[in-house]
Amino acid sequence: MVPTPVIEQLRRIAGKENVFTEPEDLTCYSYDSTHLSALPEVVVAPLTTAEISEIVKLANAERIPIIPRGGGTCLSGGTIPTEGGIVLAMHRMNRIIEIDQDNLTATVQPGVITATLHQAVEKEGLFYPPDPQSMFMSTIGGNVAENAGGPRGVKYGVTKDYVLGLEVVTADGSVLRVGGKTIKNVSGYDLMRLFTGSEGTLGVITEITLRLVPLPEAKRTLLALFDTLDDAAEAVSSIIKNRIIPTTLEMMDHKIMELIENFKPVGFPMDVEGAILIEVDGSENDVNTQIARVADICTQCRSREVKVAKDAAEAAQLWAGRRAAFGALCANSRTVFVEDATVPRSKVPDMVKRIQEIAKKYELSIPTLGHTGDGNMHPNILTDERNTEEMKRVEAAIDEMFEAALALGGTLSGEHGIGLIKRKYMPWQFGEEGLAFMRSIKRAVDPNNILNPGKMFLMEKGEKQ
Amino acid sequence: MKNLKEMREEAQKCLRCGLCQVVCPLYNALGSEPAVARAKVRLARELADGNLKVTPRMKKIMSLCLNCKACVANCPSQVHTDELVLAARARIKDEDGLPFMLGAALKQFLPSNNLQGAAAKASYLYQQLGLQKAMRASGLIKAVSPDLANMEAVMPKFAPRTFRAELENMKLKRGGKIKVAYFLSCMTNMVNTGLGKAVVDVLERHGCDVYIPADVQCCGTPQLAYGDTETAEALAKNNARLLAETGADYIVTDCGTCGDMLRKYEELVPEAAGFSAKVLDINEFLVDKLGVKPGDKPVNAVVTYHDSCHLNRGQKVNRQPRELLKAIPGVTLKEMAEADRCCGGAGSFALTNYELSMQVLDRKINNIKAVNPDMVAAGCPACKMQLEHGLERHNMKIPVVHPVELLAKTY
Ligand SMILES: Cc1cc2nc3c(=O)[nH]c(=O)nc-3n(C[C@H](O)[C@H](O)[C@H](O)COP(=O)(O)OP(=O)(O)OC[C@H]3O[C@@H](n4cnc5c(N)ncnc54)[C@H](O)[C@@H]3O)c2cc1C
Ligand code: SF4
Numbered sequence: 001m002v003p004t005p006v007i008e009q010l011r012r013i014a015g016k017e018n019v020f021t022e023p024e025d026l027t028c029y030s031y032d033s034t035h036l037s038a039l040p041e042v043v044v045a046p047l048t049t050a051e052i053s054e055i056v057k058l059a060n061a062e063r064i065p066i067i068p069r070g071g072g073t074c075l076s077g078g079t080i081p082t083e084g085g086i087v088l089a090m091h092r093m094n095r096i097i098e099i100d101q102d103n104l105t106a107t108v109q110p111g112v113i114t115a116t117l118h119q120a121v122e123k124e125g126l127f128y129p130p131d132p133q134s135m136f137m138s139t140i141g142g143n144v145a146e147n148a149g150g151p152r153g154v155k156y157g158v159t160k161d162y163v164l165g166l167e168v169v170t171a172d173g174s175v176l177r178v179g180g181k182t183i184k185n186v187s188g189y190d191l192m193r194l195f196t197g198s199e200g201t202l203g204v205i206t207e208i209t210l211r212l213v214p215l216p217e218a219k220r221t222l223l224a225l226f227d228t229l230d231d232a233a234e235a236v237s238s239i240i241k242n243r244i245i246p247t248t249l250e251m252m253d254h255k256i257m258e259l260i261e262n263f264k265p266v267g268f269p270m271d272v273e274g275a276i277l278i279e280v281d282g283s284e285n286d287v288n289t290q291i292a293r294v295a296d297i298c299t300q301c302r303s304r305e306v307k308v309a310k311d312a313a314e315a316a317q318l319w320a321g322r323r324a325a326f327g328a329l330c331a332n333s334r335t336v337f338v339e340d341a342t343v344p345r346s347k348v349p350d351m352v353k354r355i356q357e358i359a360k361k362y363e364l365s366i367p368t369l370g371h372t373g374d375g376n377m378h379p380n381i382l383t384d385e386r387n388t389e390e391m392k393r394v395e396a397a398i399d400e401m402f403e404a405a406l407a408l409g410g411t412l413s414g415e416h417g418i419g420l421i422k423r424k425y426m427p428w429q430f431g432e433e434g435l436a437f438m439r440s441i442k443r444a445v446d447p448n449n450i451l452n453p454g455k456m457f458l459m460e461k462g463e464k465q
Numbered sequence: 466m467k468n469l470k471e472m473r474e475e476a477q478k479c480l481r482c483g484l485c486q487v488v489c490p491l492y493n494a495l496g497s498e499p500a501v502a503r504a505k506v507r508l509a510r511e512l513a514d515g516n517l518k519v520t521p522r523m524k525k526i527m528s529l530c531l532n533c534k535a536c537v538a539n540c541p542s543q544v545h546t547d548e549l550v551l552a553a554r555a556r557i558k559d560e561d562g563l564p565f566m567l568g569a570a571l572k573q574f575l576p577s578n579n580l581q582g583a584a585a586k587a588s589y590l591y592q593q594l595g596l597q598k599a600m601r602a603s604g605l606i607k608a609v610s611p612d613l614a615n616m617e618a619v620m621p622k623f624a625p626r627t628f629r630a631e632l633e634n635m636k637l638k639r640g641g642k643i644k645v646a647y648f649l650s651c652m653t654n655m656v657n658t659g660l661g662k663a664v665v666d667v668l669e670r671h672g673c674d675v676y677i678p679a680d681v682q683c684c685g686t687p688q689l690a691y692g693d694t695e696t697a698e699a700l701a702k703n704n705a706r707l708l709a710e711t712g713a714d715y716i717v718t719d720c721g722t723c724g725d726m727l728r729k730y731e732e733l734v735p736e737a738a739g740f741s742a743k744v745l746d747i748n749e750f751l752v753d754k755l756g757v758k759p760g761d762k763p764v765n766a767v768v769t770y771h772d773s774c775h776l777n778r779g780q781k782v783n784r785q786p787r788e789l790l791k792a793i794p795g796v797t798l799k800e801m802a803e804a805d806r807c808c809g810g811a812g813s814f815a816l817t818n819y820e821l822s823m824q825v826l827d828r829k830i831n832n833i834k835a836v837n838p839d840m841v842a843a844g845c846p847a848c849k850m851q852l853e854h855g856l857e858r859h860n861m862k863i864p865v866v867h868p869v870e871l872l873a874k875t876y
């Protein structure tokens with residue numbers, strides 16, 4: 001229980017109109033994009049780093065959990081206040097502080113919506129490449145905390161490749177600045193990398209400096225259809241082998257195309273087994289040569305049809321199917337588990353096969369999409385959370401999928417994070433030694449375990465969770 | 466209409482994906498979770514399950530909805546947040562009743578054609594006698610009640626005589642090929658009487674016999690918006706009967722909101738079975754059924770078109786008004802960004818949540834500003850009122866017209 005005097009203090013710090021304790025407000029901050037939920041005890045919407053510092057200091061003294069929350073689109077339960085406490089709603093800290101044209105950087109507050117930053121920098125002819133598909137809802141703070149990535153990851157990498165500097169409020173309320181505007185920086189431990197992807201467990205991120213790149217002059221899109229998924233997978237490896245790094249390289253299986261076609265007809269033939277959607281960017285000349293070579297490679301890999309978009313409108317048409325995928329999945333099922341097991345690129349065909357076997361074994365429908373270019377697969381398990389018998393099979397299938405990904409040299413999560421959902425698999429990937437190391441970091445910087453407790457891994461038995 | 470308990474399944478469909486955040490104008494303005502559809506859906510579910518109760522905070526959050534349906538159109542699971550919010554409001558009203566003034570407005574004033582007539586006259590005089598200017602200048606209203614001042618500021622310009630009064634001397638043509646019943650909206654009656662005349666003129670020039678049942682009442686939208694299902698159903702029954710009794714082939718509206726409501730009568734009351742299929746928006750009727758035949762007089766103007774939520778997402782009419790505008794000689798249609806984004810009017814929302822409504826409106830006005838038009842066209846008088854207020858706030862002297870009013874100018 002958060003004692004009344006503490007609530008009074010929070011009101012003094014953040015202003016009473018920014019502190020919420022009514023059950024209706026608590027309910028609104030009890031969930032994220034997973035099926036989990038738990039009520040916080042109070043929600044605070046701070047405006048400044050100084051306020052956050054005071055709030056964290058207070059929480060630390062009172063041993064009250066603090067859960068930072070951006071857009072609440074987490075797919076691993078990272079914002080669920082399983083142990084009550086204070087949810088820090090970051091939406092008021094939504095200023096783009098600076099776009100530095102000389103150093104090609106942007107400095108923003110954590111509550112800035114990712115797509116808002118995209119639009120702002122693109123207006124200046126600059127480019128912030130990370131494009132989580134939730135970019136119109138997610139915040140930069142949430143992206144950094146989850147180290148989010150997107151389709152453009154193939155060529156441009158993920159959020160961590162763009163974080164140059166951070167301001168972080170740590171568990172005792174001190175304000176730490178790490179990194180800066182320099183591209184090179186080897187002074188001391190790389191704390192930036194430590195905070196990036198830390199899911200709110202090591203500090204509250206209050207300001208972020210990001211690296212920008214010049215906006216590419218042109219881009220082109222191609223869709224290739226294949227009679228077998230193997231051919232599609234071969235085309236993918238062949239493109240990479242030929243040293244072409246497209247901006248995005250997405251693969252769709254038969255099932256997902258069928259769902260999309262039924263949901264929003266875009267003209268996918270119903271008898272193809274696989275499709276790849278590719279975008280390249282660069283200078284005008286560059287993209288034309290690249291796309292021609294990609295088309296050749298697809299044809300060599302027995303693609304039955306290669307469609308190259310002539311202009312932006314045609315490109316949008318080719319993308320329309322892929323964009324409708326999420327809606328198509330939702331329209332077809334009560335509950336959708338979007339998994340994100342990731343394997344080395346060369347193992348994509350193996351992983352695709354394993355997913356198909358697992359779907360068969362557990363009698364589940366698992367249409368699969370993939371940011372295949374970077375080995376990040378999205379097997380989507382279609383189910384109904386009310387069907388307890390099926391949910392058991394779903395759980396077993398997920399277990400087996402992660403086992404398969406790890407066996408292929410992959411990882412539990414390519415982009416959605418560990419949070420609560422994948423916590424139990426952490427020992428599989430890291431072993432007890434790895435976990436012990438992480439726990440000692442957590443213990444050292446947050447001895448009272450107030451920062452998003454219970455996320456990523458549990459502390460040892462007998463320790464405060 | 467389904468009650469909250471019956472809508473529980475609808476709420477359960479929400480996947481919490483958050484895609485509604487992208488389009489919800491109130492969430493865009495406030496940024497806090499309670500404003501977004503996802504939250505209202507969750508609260509409606511908890512209210513249905515008895516885990517949450519009707520409290521002032523619940524009322525406040527449920528009042529934070531423009532019923533613009535942008536979330537519904539963008540939702541992968543097609544969750545009808547708009548209907549869930551209405552069902553929650555109906556539950557709130559059942560438990561708590563309506564505040565006295567509001568109850569009087571919904572139950573007596575709006576449904577009564579006599580009272581409306583008297584009020585319109587009083588308001589007209591208030592504006593014409595310079596009282597409005599004097600009152601505004603004195604700051605008296607603001608001192609008494611900022612809410613009242615806001616209401617007064619958004620107040621439209623009332624017509625000297627209501628359309629209903631003018632109707633008595635109006636000669637409607639007979640002998641045409643198509644029988645059309647025209648639904649007289651409150652706004653056309655009290656404020657935009659010119660629009661009513663334009664509609665009649667245009668329809669007659671297209672070979673229609675126009676029937677205007679003078680006894681139709683308010684369409685029922687405000688009542689439904691505040692959870693007064695009973696009054697809304699009574700109005701639906703009466704209006705559907707009066708319009709059906711004309712024996713017309715089509716029922717035509719010039720108000721996006723009224724039209725959306727008329728199309729719902731069937732769901733609302735069993736007596737209206739078969740009624741909704743006959744309802745058409747005037748833009749839709751002219752473009753799809755009759756074919757637009759404009760006159761020769763050009764209207765030389767750059768026009769930008771604002772999609773009313775209830776016309777666009779409610780009635781799926783968005784292509785027709787644009788085609789109609791393009792058919793008018795001299796008109797250049799120039800699209801604004803986010804043409805289909807709510808203007809923030811949403812009936813009385815602008816009165817009850819003035820500041821927030823203005824935030825939503827400012828974005829719309831900035832989009833209009835960017836195309837620098839001579840006129841704004843909109844298919845809903847409620848939007849017109851809100852847009853006019855916004856343009857005035859930004860010192861822009863641009864008229865807001867209904868597409869049919871422009872068409873009427875060509876003859
Ligand atoms: C439809 C959909 C598509 C998605 N697609 C992708 C995708 O393509 N790629 C991808 O990577 N992810 C994707 N996601 C997952 C999710 O959007 C990302 O993880 C995103 O980064 C979360 O951002 P958010 O602002 O919503 O953060 P939240 O959900 O609010 O928070 C996520 C985590 O970050 C922590 N956090 C938030 N803000 C701060 C802060 N200021 N300081 C410290 N910790 C903080 C929270 O405590 C929590 O642990 C998708 C989600 C959805 C619903
Ligand atoms: S878009 Fe629909 S399913 Fe997604 S959170 Fe909003 S209401 Fe729920």
Ligand code: SF4
Nearest residue numbers: 489530531533534536
């Ligand atoms: S109807 Fe409009 S205002 Fe209401 S929740 Fe949906 S998008 Fe928001």
